[in-house]
Amino acid sequence: MEFYITAIMLGLCLSSMSLGIFISMKIFNIPDITTDGSYTLGAVITAILFIAHWPAMVMIPVVLIAGAIAGSLTAIIHTRLKIDALLAGILVMTGLYSVNLIVLGRSNVPLLNVSTLFSSIQLFTNPTYNDILAALVFIGIITSIVTYILKTDFGIAMRATGDSATMTRALGINNNKMKIIGLAIANSLTALSGYLVAQYQNFTDINMGIGIVITGLGSVLIGDALIKWLNIRSILWQLIVILCGSIIFQLVLAVTISLGVDPNWLKLITAVFVLLIVSIPRLKFNLRQ
Amino acid sequence: MIELKSIYKVFNKGEANEVVALTDVSLTVQKGEFLVIVGSNGSGKTTLLNIISGTEISTSGTVSINNTDVTRYPEYSRSKWIARVFQNPLSGTAPNLTILDNFRLAALRTTSKKLSIGITDAFRKQVQDKIATLGMGLENKLDQLMGTLSGGQRQALTLLMGIMDTTEILLLDEPTAALDPRSAATVLQTADSLIKQYNLMAILITHNLKDAHQYGSRLIQMSEGKISKDLNSAAKNNLELPEMFSWFA
Ligand SMILES: Nc1ncnc2c1ncn2[C@@H]1O[C@H](COP(=O)(O)OP(=O)(O)OP(=O)(O)O)[C@@H](O)[C@H]1O
Ligand SMILES: [Mg+2]
Numbered sequence: 001m002e003f004y005i006t007a008i009m010l011g012l013c014l015s016s017m018s019l020g021i022f023i024s025m026k027i028f029n030i031p032d033i034t035t036d037g038s039y040t041l042g043a044v045i046t047a048i049l050f051i052a053h054w055p056a057m058v059m060i061p062v063v064l065i066a067g068a069i070a071g072s073l074t075a076i077i078h079t080r081l082k083i084d085a086l087l088a089g090i091l092v093m094t095g096l097y098s099v100n101l102i103v104l105g106r107s108n109v110p111l112l113n114v115s116t117l118f119s120s121i122q123l124f125t126n127p128t129y130n131d132i133l134a135a136l137v138f139i140g141i142i143t144s145i146v147t148y149i150l151k152t153d154f155g156i157a158m159r160a161t162g163d164s165a166t167m168t169r170a171l172g173i174n175n176n177k178m179k180i181i182g183l184a185i186a187n188s189l190t191a192l193s194g195y196l197v198a199q200y201q202n203f204t205d206i207n208m209g210i211g212i213v214i215t216g217l218g219s220v221l222i223g224d225a226l227i228k229w230l231n232i233r234s235i236l237w238q239l240i241v242i243l244c245g246s247i248i249f250q251l252v253l254a255v256t257i258s259l260g261v262d263p264n265w266l267k268l269i270t271a272v273f274v275l276l277i278v279s280i281p282r283l284k285f286n287l288r289q
Numbered sequence: 290m291i292e293l294k295s296i297y298k299v300f301n302k303g304e305a306n307e308v309v310a311l312t313d314v315s316l317t318v319q320k321g322e323f324l325v326i327v328g329s330n331g332s333g334k335t336t337l338l339n340i341i342s343g344t345e346i347s348t349s350g351t352v353s354i355n356n357t358d359v360t361r362y363p364e365y366s367r368s369k370w371i372a373r374v375f376q377n378p379l380s381g382t383a384p385n386l387t388i389l390d391n392f393r394l395a396a397l398r399t400t401s402k403k404l405s406i407g408i409t410d411a412f413r414k415q416v417q418d419k420i421a422t423l424g425m426g427l428e429n430k431l432d433q434l435m436g437t438l439s440g441g442q443r444q445a446l447t448l449l450m451g452i453m454d455t456t457e458i459l460l461l462d463e464p465t466a467a468l469d470p471r472s473a474a475t476v477l478q479t480a481d482s483l484i485k486q487y488n489l490m491a492i493l494i495t496h497n498l499k500d501a502h503q504y505g506s507r508l509i510q511m512s513e514g515k516i517s518k519d520l521n522s523a524a525k526n527n528l529e530l531p532e533m534f535s536w537f538a
Binding site for chain 1: 369380381404
């Protein structure tokens with residue numbers, strides 16, 4: 001049982017990143033590899049600010065801004081220097097590894113005896129319930145904000161940019177600027193996941209972001225499949241389904257591990273799992289042809 | 290007023306596949322004028338329109354709109370004057386957004402897209418009334434995705450989207466080339482009545498000489514990157530269709 005609760009909690013913490021990847025991949029059609037770096041960046045900043053005795057809530061803007069800077073760097077390299085988005089992301093991610101290491105000072109920092117976001121709610125005697133409630137409230141707020149943004153005039157412009165660049169240009173939208181803002185938002189959400197996971201696991205590790213983009217991608221693909229299957233049109237519900245995708249993804253991994261698979265295989269299993277999610281609809285399509 | 294002065298446009302300059310698309314084109318279009326452009330394939334019609342809209346930047350020469358020099362303005366900042374309908378009926382709208390979302394953006398063409406919710410009941414009603422004027426029955430499908438509509442329907446909506454915000458110039462590049470004859474007629478008639486109703490300056494490119502003969506207040510023929518004929522309203526009214534056909538003989 002404990003096992004699945006952990007998976008659900010991790011899924012919730014990572015769902016902010018899934019919302020970010022939903023924005024970069026589904027709204028802007030940009031495969032954004034910056035994720036690996038901006039996720040760790042969020043966790044690194046959380047660690048050093050805890051060491052500096054900042055309260056968990058107060059450091060949120062710093063985490064968001066750091067993620068936004070990482071994302072806009074990738075977008076600026078992509079749009080201004082006309083470099084492939086994938087390569088731009090890899091460049092920024094690689095650079096961030098050093099930045100993270102320098103900022104953190106060493107490769108692993110435990111967060112012990114700090115008052116995390118999760119300890120801010122003390123409604124139940126069982127601390128696990130408090131954790132889940134805190135995560136739910138936090139993700140609930142984030143999801144509402146993202147929903148609101150996507151529904152505003154600016155949000156419509158953002159959604160249109162990834163959908164029809166010819167149209168948006170003719171309607172007075174600076175597509176490059178939109179992409180920069182879009183990737184900034186996406187990566188602040190990703191950094192927020194780093195912030196949450198660091199507090200949930202009580203440590204920040206320089207390597208915690210390696211391959212995390214695949215987890216986010218898998219979550220979004222699961223969510224997207226459900227959105228298509230259930231024909232969900234409301235933005236709020238689409239985002240909620242993406243959150244579910246993130247939790248489902250972690251649950252599937254948890255089940256795999258509980259079957260006795262060596263955790264060293266985790267990344268390989270993650271990769272194969274995402275490959276399956278991507279390829280199953282195509283295989284079905286090929287059979288029909 | 291649009292003013293083009295000695296526009297040259299060279300694609301792939303200095304390379305083996307260099308193309309001179311426009312040679313020393315000067316053109317002034319006044320407010321309320323409805324200019325029709327005809328000309329063979331490759332004569333530079335689309336390039337001319339793209340230079341006005343900012344999709345392409347001229348190699349030399351200047352473009353000004355209402356006495357503002359816009360030669361170096363990117364396309365998105367010229368949209369405060371210009372609305373466009375593209376040859377590809379799918380280009381003017383975003384397929385994965387609803388009709389209403391598409392119209393919301395069109396209503397903000399000349400202004401900034403703010404972080405506030407603009408789709409209100411009043412706005413919905415306004416769009417519904419506008420779309421009802423098309424008589425296509427689309428006014429009750431505002432929440433449908435644009436991508437589910439036919440090319441003709443999308444082209445008609447693109448046209449209507451052009452007048453959701455203040456517009457001075459309407460650019461139509463073969464707007465009916467991909468449409469069946471009936472949709473084509475609807476789109477052109479709608480365009481014509483909107484141009485008159487809002488007193489727009491319009492430029493229409495077409496290969497259909499009958500349409501070129503029927504619509505517009507001025508007619509231009511382009512050949513090999515140059516304006517080869519320029520007929521004012523009176524001359525255009527006196528022009529017989531067979532004579533127009535002979536231009537292309
Ligand atoms: N992006 C481009 N790169 C290279 N050459 C181009 C480009 N766009 C247009 N051209 C060339 O410029 C010339 C004029 O093209 P343009 O599209 O303006 O013709 P058009 O009059 O619109 O023709 P059509 O009736 O076929 O639409 C052609 O020779 C074309 O091949
Ligand atoms: Mg053309």
